[in-house]
Amino acid sequence: QVRLVESGGGLVHVGGSLIVACAASFPTFRYTMSWFRQAPGNDREFVAALTWSDGATYYEDSVKGRFTISRDSSNTVLLLMNSLKPEDTALYFCAAEKFGPSGGYDISDDYTYWGQGTQVTVSS
Secondary structure, eight states, X not given: OOOEEEEOOEEEETTOOEEEEEXXXXXXXXXXXXXXXXXXXSOOEEEEXXXXXXXXXXXXXXXXXXXXXXXXXXXXXXXXXXXXXXXXXXXXXXXXXXXXXXSOTTOGGGOOXXXXXXXXXEEO
């Protein structure tokens, strides 16, 4: 059974750091692994992607230089978040698509597998 479980969310002050993890029930090497987030009243938005083919990483503009996506093990993907801002507050979701999404890596509809999300709250 394909399963993604996020962990590591919590409350952090502005400027602080947090690591959220995505544990998969399968080896992720053939999957593009991504993080999306959704704040109340907003659409789900792309945050970061780690492609299966060459390990390239991509980031949404507002998190470039602050967030880092990486593979911690064959089954775990991390999102390191530094210099957190109040606008980073959201429910963070892990997503996976075998051999990568057919469209862009930043299109949520193109991912088949999703976790339940972990809440990140940045207080000012």
